[in-house]
Amino acid sequence: MIVKTIVQTKCWDLYQVQEGFLIYNEQYRKIRPDQTKCKLCHKEFMDGDIINLAAVRKHVNIIICDKCVDKVRNTDVLMYKGKYAKQQSEEK
Numbered sequence: 003m004i005v006k007t008i009v010q011t012k013c014w015d016l017y018q019v020q021e022g023f024l025i026y027n028e029q030y031r032k033i034r035p036d037q038t039k040c041k042l043c044h045k046e047f048m049d050g051d052i053i054n055l056a057a058v059r060k061h062v063n064i065i066i067c068d069k070c071v072d073k074v075r076n077t078d079v080l081m082y083k084g085k086y087a088k089q090q091s092e093e094k
């Protein structure tokens with residue numbers, strides 16, 4: 003028997019990220035029941051998590067987790083802070 007595993011890689015062309023876009027909670031789940039995890043790393047969001055909005059070329063906006071925001075930091079992706087952005091990160 004031959005078992006084939008097909009791995010699909012999707013390339014997201016981010017150009018803008020709003021840090022601290024919203025707090026993930028029950029209210030958000032009611033509005034967007036299809037968006038329960040980070041679109042990039044597939045980490046499930048928990049109530050109280052801060053979610054970040056990423057604008058993607060040729061795609062609708064996606065929501066991503068803090069770890070994925072850190073990955074695009076210091077690249078050519080335009081970053082700006084939303085209402086819930088972490089305050090402790092120092093500006094350089």
Ligand SMILES: [Zn+2]
Pocket residue numbers: 040041042043044045066067068069070
């Ligand atoms: Zn992520």
